Amino acid sequence: MSDAISRRQLLVLTGAGLAAAALPAALPLLDRERQTLADELIATLADPARAAEVGRQWMVSTERSGNTSTFAQKIAKRLRSHGWHPGDSSDVMRAAIGARVRDEFMHDDMVEIAGWQISRTEAELCALAAASLGTAPAEAEPAREG
């Protein structure tokens, strides 16, 4: 069999490649991928334990709850508009977070913790750390019908 591929095969492969590239945006992440994403985001924090305390206080003061998965996905969704994609290096992720944070300040997307004005993504990074360390307020049980 010849090494050469047919035009049909090329089209099929190219299409599959394009579909694969689109997967992270189009398909929900697997649990394992979500955990990896959360770990990568937490790894950008200089002091995750202190960040977790900031996050806990923010969640308590705003009566907010959430888990690592929801916070990680929210943050990741925003970072995509700043040039980050799953699988990118931590430096790229850190740069995207920095750009996103500055952008949020410029657009007045701030939250308040004990008077301190921080960006929404910063607050959610802290909340993610709190959820990861188990210090976040517990999520309320969904109401059951019947």
Added chain:
Amino acid sequence: MFIDGRNVPDGTVVEAEIAIIGAGAAGISIARALRNADARVVLIESGGLDFEPDTQELYSGESVGIPYTLDTSRLRYFGGSTNHWGGWCRPLEPIDFEQRDWVPHSGWPITRADLDPYYVKANEICQVGPFVYDDPAAVSEDGKYQPLDLGREVMTRWFEYSPPTRFGATYRQDIEKASNIRTYLNSNVMEIVPNAEATKVERLRVGTLTGRRFEVRPQTVILATGGIENARMLLLSNSVEKAGLGNGRGLVGRYFMEHPHIERPCEIMVTDPSLVAPYYQTYTKSAGAHVRGVFMFTAEYLRKNRRLGTVMTFYKQKEVRTDIDVEEKDTEPSRDIEPGLAQLIRSTSSRASESPVLAVRYGTGCATEQAPNPDSRITLSTEKDSLGLNRTKIDWRLSSSDRANLRQNIEALARAFGAWGEGRVRIRLPDLDKWDEAEGWGNHHMGTTRMAADPRKGVVDANCKVHGVENLYVAGSSVFTTSSTVNPTLTIVALALRLADHVQTRFSRGV
């Protein structure tokens, strides 16, 4: 020549071309400017050369609005309130003179350009040094220091410090030796008496606390007794016009403005203190002047967001450390999250700290502009002083929108520091829906004889002449149409020098 009014025989009539009532920053500046003029000048000062409690007591009065101290916020002796002046100098911004459609009653009939040449001279009189208020390069110490890059809403500007000049002590000799100036000390003008039509001043009734009474008959009168007393003096001059001289439209005393001062309305955390030039934190000698960097808001921001201005100062408060400072007796709640916040900033903007010092927390102070309000005013009390004159009644008012404006400006500062990347802001100013108590103020009394081209909108015209009275002028911050955000003394002196030029020109033309 200095003359003690207490030694002037009763019934004396003093003739002069120009009478200046009040020897403070404005009165002394005008008298000095006229010291070689071909005109006899009489300078009339209520006090002597030093503080006297009995004279100072004439300043006591009644406060019925936001509590305000009338007696300690000014001084009544030769040199006036420059005797307790802090020395902060800065010109008003060009936008301060404009009619801003979002600020009712705004719009001076003059521009900043009209005052620019006089600001330079005023800088000399206030012994300030070179005029480098807006020049980052001049204070960079050969490029060593740069202002913080806080974007398009917040800008760094510089105050320059006067020593501060005590006008009485510094310029006493100039006044005393001038052959054309007679200064009457311990002499209180009790009424500015006009002709029967109240269109021209004929004489000044003068009295002393010892009971002497005499008159000054000038061709031109310049009232320069300060931002509150100027209004009171016109209101007291009511033997012909019952509502007070120049008060045909009831504007005298209205629009009283101050600069509300708030101690620590916010705190600022910065990761690396080396980014913060020394001039932000204290008086710093630079470019031949003593300067202080402050945060102000750009004209672009003020226009776009329809805001009044605010000036914010900045000083080092405390290091934010990873190790707990057990000595700190800090009553503020939530200090425990500050190391975490400092690390958070470092997570996105710079590297993690190797040392226990993560950031520095800075305190702030602010002075803010209040919108002109006709109900914020000076009137006459029914109580009388020891000269038998009605005391001052002050009804200072601030509005909820003044406070909301300040809060929004601090939020803009928070945006600016966050977008810069190396700082975050903590807002401490309580978000209240009314402002009926001031934490502090600047002893800056403005607006009570406001300047306007239209007599229906102001007491004096663009030349500081009282509308409808041909030979009566007002000098001082009472003519300010809007308050701006900066300390008024430099502008008071600049306006006084401009007025001196105007009066001198009139005399040279024989008007």
